[in-house]
Amino acid sequence: MFEVVKPGLTTTIQDLGRTGYQQYGVVVSGAMDAFALQVGNILVGNKRDEAGIEVVIMGPTLRVLADHVIAICGADLSPKLDGESIPMWKSLVVKAGQTLTFGKPVNGGYTYITVAGGIDTPLIMGSKATYTKAEIGGIEGRSLQKGDKIAFGKPSSMVKAGIGLPIRQIPDYRSGRKIRVILGPDHDAFSGESVERFLSEHYKLTSQSDRMGSRLEGPSLSLLRGADIISDAIFPGTIQVPANGQPIILLADRQTTGGYTRIATVITVDLPYVAQMLPGNELAFEAISVEKAQRLYVEQELLLQTLSVAAGTF
């Protein structure tokens, strides 16, 4: 069990999201960086879709009340155990009485503490993910508060410390790589010149970005007709362009439907790189084919499966 000494910015319990209810308007939520959460779970012997503690930019101070195997995966928020730096992307033992803290964000905004045995909070509509606006999931549907106790399940028998992700597989969130997208479904609503501009210019992340979406600032995109469409579905990574011509990338806490024109959708394997951007960071887009995006998706899926087998948690 952990006790929250300081809650941090917005620390929440997140899994891979509340799927299956989008046709009723229920927001999926879940981890902003699904790859990091899945790796974290594998390293501590959990199922990939188990929940972890999502830490955002300013991390919490957590007192360890019993011995556990944990892993910290995602952005480097300078994690420390009793003041000593600890490795990331690797399972380790924390002992009763120790204190876990975070420091300066080095290369992104979201990191995940996964604990062997998983988080012991109830499944709400099949998920432990916290969606604070509807006050569901996690601990009382809210972000963590001082004094909260976080309980964990029974670890698998295979769990051990020292299991790590091979270094070449650790995402480099600061690489400045292009964010790959699949154009559509409404890219025909933009002038050809605007689509070209979208794919060639740089955009900057604004401070009005959160779990719902990343608001960008850059060369304005103009629509042939109005910016509004008949309300339609939104997926993770969908890029909407409202009347002001500035794109918004929709992320974990996005609404299920929306009425703005959608120029493109970020491919699944690149979503963590969008989520890990900090205000002021720049990004550029590159259009690829569905076939290529799905090949990359399958490659990542195979990597996660191989890791699971290696960690004995498949």
Next chain:
Amino acid sequence: MLRIDAYGDMGLRIQLGATISKETNNKIRSLALCLEKEEIPGIIEWIPTYTAISISYDPYIISYDKLKKRIEDLSESMIEVKLPPAMVVHIPVCYGGECGPDLETVASHNGVSADEVINIHADTDYLIYMMGFTPGFPYLGGMSEKIATPRLETPRLKIPVGSVGIAGAQTGVYPMETPGGWQLIGRTPVKLFDSSRQDPILLQAGNYVRFVRITEEEYQTIEAKIKQGTYQPKREVYQEK
């Protein structure tokens, strides 16, 4: 009139119409029913909207090309699907007063009495075209233009759960406490979304909603029953008028 496009690498969008109409909505219901029956491996879920269905799927299990082919085949058998009758869900509403602070505004904007507004609003079966915006929120069609009213110039910061409002030619119910600019004409004690309920969501696209006028006393009685878990909104088979 069926157009299939990739929507990201985990999505496939099927366009079934160009405008908001009952006919398109029926096609969408038929296709959703086919998808439910067919249980195509790899499909995670789908979101029906006014003119399209967007499917979310796992590309590790099925590729875009293969899924597209399955949907094309499926759409051919769609014509033979017999839709189950649509249901009308009765939503009890206490109009005016504290429950509906903007009832008079809606009345004076349209040059009718408050009672007429209520009679017009409560005397219609509204088709649920789609769900979205917030958990359990229905996009309803079919409100009379006679009571259409623009949104408030300054939105309220907090709208109580269950508020029934008008925005332009649309009507709806707020399932959660949110900010909003709708003209509030009444309130229902019935919860459209309650994650602790066995069926967390009350409504479903393709069905209808009928608002039924109740008094403040009835509102309190129903509210008490809901707290005890003994209230079920009335449902009946929809009949075209």
